[in-house]
Each structure stands twice: as C-alpha cells, then as structure tokens.
Amino acid sequence: MNYEIDGTSRIPAYIQLYQMLRSDIIAGVYSYGSKLPSKRTMAEETGVSVITIEHTVELLCEEGYTEARPRSGVYVIFKKSDFQGMPAVIGMEHSLTGQWMEAAGKSWETEPMFDDRSGSGGSSALNFPPKSAHASVPAFSYGSSAAKVHGHIHLHTDSEFPYTVLAKTMRRVLLDYGERILVKSPNDGCAELRSEISAYMARSRSIHVKPDQIIIGSGAEYLYSLVAQMFGKETVFALEDPSYGKIRQVYEAYGIRCDMLPLKPDGIASEDLRKTRATVLHITPFNSYPTGISVGGTKKQEYLGWAAQRGGILIEDNYDSELTISGRAENSLFSMTEQENVIYMNTFSRTIAPSIRVGYMILPERLIEIFHRRLGFYSCTVPAYDQYVLAELLRSGDFERHINRVRRRKRKEKKTENFTKR
Template structure:
C-alpha cells in the first residue's frame, strides 16, 4: 500500500487513512475478502500510531466497508466494491441502531427495582408538580452522564427536560421569531421540518453528500439555525466527518446563526471512537438535543436539551412559564437509573449485541 499521511494536516491521521482505504475499496482496488495489513505493520509503514490505524479500520467497519474477524484481522467486506465513496453502505448494524429499543437485552428487573426504591424513598414526593425545566436531580444526573459519555461540560441549570425530541423542537422554534428559517438535512427525519413549520419556521432542505451536508448548498444558505444529526443522519446513516462538523460551526459563526445538534443514536457506536459533539467545540452557539427513546425504550417519552447561554437567557424570558411535560416519578426513576450506572451498563450490553449482529450479517453476506 502506497499511502501518505500528512501529519501537518488539520484532518486527523486516522481520518486520512480511513478515506484513502475507503476510496480504494469503493473503486475495487482492494477486492472483497482482501485481508488488510495488520495494524502494527501498517502503522510502521506509515509512521503513525497503531491506535490510529485501529480507528481507521473500525470506521471502515462501521460503514460496512470492512469486517473484523476475531484473532484473524480486518477484511474488505463482500459487496463493498459496489459502493461509492459518496454513498455509505447501510449496514445491518446501522439499521439496528435505528430500530433498537426495549428488547431481550433490556434490564426490566433492574428498572422495576429502581422504581420500587424511588417509591419507597420519595413517598408522596412523587405527587408534587415538577419544576418547569425538570427536577434538579435529573438535570444533575444528565450533566454528569454527558461529561462521562460525551465529554460535554454541561451546566445543569441550562438543561431542559421534555417529553421527547418533537416537544423540544417546538420549544427551540419558539426561541426564534416567526418567519425565521432553519436549514435541515435532506433527507431527514420527516417530523423535524413539520414541527418547525407548525411553529412558524420556514425550513430550507440542504442536499446531503458523503460526509454530511453538501458544502456548496451550505455556503449558499442563509438561515437562522442549522438542524443536523451529525453522528447518524436518518435515514441515510451518514456520519459527519470532523472537517464537516467544523464547517458547520464556521458557517454558523460567519452568519450569526445557531446549530441544533441532534445527537441521535450516538450511544450505539459499536466500534471506533465516538465523534466529538459540536456542543463541546462551540458551546456558545449549539443547542444539544438527545432523548432516552433508544437507550431505554420508545415508551420512555423523555428527552432533554442543553442550551447555550444566550438562548438560555431568552428561554427564561419567553418560555419559562411552560410546565414540564414529564411526571416527577419518571424523572426520579431515570435519575436513579443513571446515577447507579444501570443506564450505561444497559447501553454497553446493546453495543455488544450490535457487534454480534454485524458479524452475523457479514457472515450471511458471504464474507466468511
């Protein structure tokens, strides 16, 4: 392999290698079932760290270009040569990340015990009305969880609890003047533009490329905010590369706009490192949104948003009269579930199952 990694480049070395390998696989230069060089060999040849090669290989696995065989190595996936670098493969693992919910891996008995503990401890406290932004207990638990899982330093007082993403989208829309415009991915989850438009926001669809929104479409867009799902855009499954996320932030700063970062399905990265959140990179202009629909169950209609300081101040002035739409009992249960580590243990079990599903899918697809 005659690859060159530019260490002075702003693009991380693992991402450079990933793109080079992806292009060769898509073009058929590296044929199906071809065994990729060992991590140590390629690291020595390119004068980079072994972990850098591992990150590149795992990204290839995440997008269906390669598969990992225990005690054997990494191989080009069967059928990957039919892809183009502009059309990431929708792997079984990616599809599962959309459909995953309450299933055989979910610890129902643990959740039941948590509910009983909360009932015993809080007694009639579960009957009181929730603070408008949610209970302090849950907001602190979420802030701690975000620091552990996503590296986000979150102020609990800037977290707003609500009954799912759609409800939170509606609140975000009300922070802007009616008639404002939001840019959205095209394609995207169909309810995103519908909720915004129902709240008087015009939506501008922006065409998706291989690593996120098309640069030309974004550069020509003038909008008050950009709504993106950088980790796992639905339904395309595209993950925005580091350079693309930086491009989003640069676009927002130059235009005085905000970004709504919907961190959909990020918990189920089955391989490789999770991408950095844009909130971590630009906390003054990014609204971070996530829910527990995938991590617990669809019936758990609970989500949260983390506001930047300017929008938090505006929220206090315009929207703090809204009552919290999530019962206090459910908030206490979730806070306990997070604080005792059961949420993360449940997520890790599901990640392991997704890895098994991906291996099974690769075998059925003719790789083994």
C-alpha cells in the same frame, strides 16, 4: 490469580486474559464493587507485559464489566443480579469466542465475536424473561414493530432495556422518594435528573455544562416546538434533505420557513451551506434518518464555522448516538466549540424504550435567559416520578452498563455480518 496464557494460541494474550477475567467476573469470583489486582501485579502473575494488561483492562471497561477510577484502581461494575429471571444470561460464563471459532472452523484472523450469550438461536442477552417469569403480567410491545405470536409479544428492538433493572429502580424510587413523586416538577425539569444528565454528559461525551443549561421535555417533538417558539417564525431554519419528517412538520406548524439542503455521503454540501439564508441549522450528525449517514470531524468543523461566520445556531440532534459500535462515543459538536452556538438534543426513547417519552435539550449559557424569558412559563411535560426513575438509572450506572451491553452486542453482530460475507 491463577491464569495461564497459552503462548502457542493464535488468540492474542490480552484477549485470552480478557476472557478469563470476564468469566470470573460473571461467575462472581470478582464481585460487584471489588477491586482487581493492580496492573503490575497481574503482569507479574501472568507473565505478560503491563501494556498487555492495559489492553485487557481497557477492553473490560469498554464492555461494561469494570471501570477505572483515577488514582484508585479498576473496579467491577458488572452485577449479575440485574439479570435475574433472564434466561439468556444463564451459563454465559462459558465463552462464546472459542465455541464460535470451533464451529466456524476458522482461526483468529476471522475476527472472533465478544459476547456474553450462550446457547443457540441468537437470543439476545438483553431479552426479557419468558412468560413464566411474569405469569400474571402480559408481555408488552416496544412500538409497532413488535410481532404477535400465539397472542403474546416478541420484541424487535435493538436496544431493549432489562425489565428487571427498570422495575427494581421504579420500586426503589417509590420507597425512597415517597411523597416527593407527587410534587409538581419545576418548569425546566427536576434538579435530580438535570444534575445526573450533566454528570453523564461530562463522563460520556466530554460535554461540561451546568444543570441549569438542561431543559427536560416529553420527547424530541416537544423540544423541537420549544426551539421553534424561542427563535420565532421570522427565523429561517435549514434542515437535512432527507431527514426525519417530524422535524420539518413541527417547525412548519409554528410558521417556520424550512430550507431543505441535500444531504451528500459526507454531509450537507459546502455550496448549499453557503447559499442558504438560514441562521439555524438542524442536523443529525450521527446516523441521520433515513440515510444512516454520519459526518466526520472535517464536516463538523465546517458546520461550526458556518454558525460562527453568520452568527447562527446549530441544533445537534443526537438521537441514537449512544449506540455507536465504535469503542468511543462520537464527538459532539457541542463539545468541539466554545462559541456557544450549539443546542444539543437527545432522548431516552431509543436507549431505554419508545414508551419513555423523555428528552433533554442543552442550551448554551447565552440562551438560558432568553429561553426562560420567552418560554419559562411552560410547565414541564414529564411527571416527576418518571424523572426520578431516570435520575436513579443514571446515578446507579445501570443506564451506562446497558449502553455498553448494547454496543457490545452490535459490534458482535457486525463481526458476524462481516464473517458471513467472506
């Protein structure tokens, strides 16, 4: 490890080492699956403290380049092959941090950006290949926000999933699963996907559940309908006001009375929570639409206390929560209580693509039997093939690597925004 730390630089030593290690990982010096030298070895060879090395390793793990395995070491999980045909990755081994600082004429205090992109124009490292890479296949649109230019589609989403990774996974499922993709899915979803979601939730959100607590369905609206039918129209629901309009529309379509509670900057006001007659509270604790409000730990505890005091249920709608720009995912209400009074919901339409109409609902164990008794006759609305593809994306780590890339890019964009305001 021939890395030289510049002691005269204003850039902290752990960032310098991070940049050098990242460049070598991208260049293939440390290939996918290889083990990095031990922290003590790196400290001795670079002349810095073990604490500095720990900061470097933590940043590499957060950015999706490596993962730390207990009692084993730190391993590379970055695969450049995932981005073959994607021009935004070409030349990304040249760090943008130094280029950005030089162009801006600023010192380290201006908060450099960590990013894997190169070139100009602000193109995303997650952009799809140009037309020439798929000459016979027209570009496709992620939702209505896509703009047509010269008859082709330019994507306008902030979480584009690498097309090459998705296509490779789909081909692998066709080959490996064979005729199993033609078999009807179990009513609550394929065991493979439910098992992978269970493992993913434990890793990423500290939510430890059994696969049989997970119900697979075709998107959030379908899951809302299941909740409405499970509790029945005699139950009063409380919703954030304002909130995503289809939540109320779906519930009212099933005869549910919805009590709209005004959403304040820190969440629903305590007085309004006390006054409502509802026993089910549907909330979006992270980045609530359309206000963008995220509630803190104190308000989350208040929501949990509200449910416990009246024997109620919280529906934690965590759409968009993976894309937080913080170093760690937001604490979920489900993981903060043992009272079994939280139903967790999320979908893959935001993190992969709007066309992926797959969502999942995690039930507390005490509601599993009730759900199956009342609604177990419903067939799963997601084809088995789609479920196997998602299971493989989770199992391989491709999904989590994608999430880390998007969060890294969003952090960089936030730092750019803060810099331009100075």
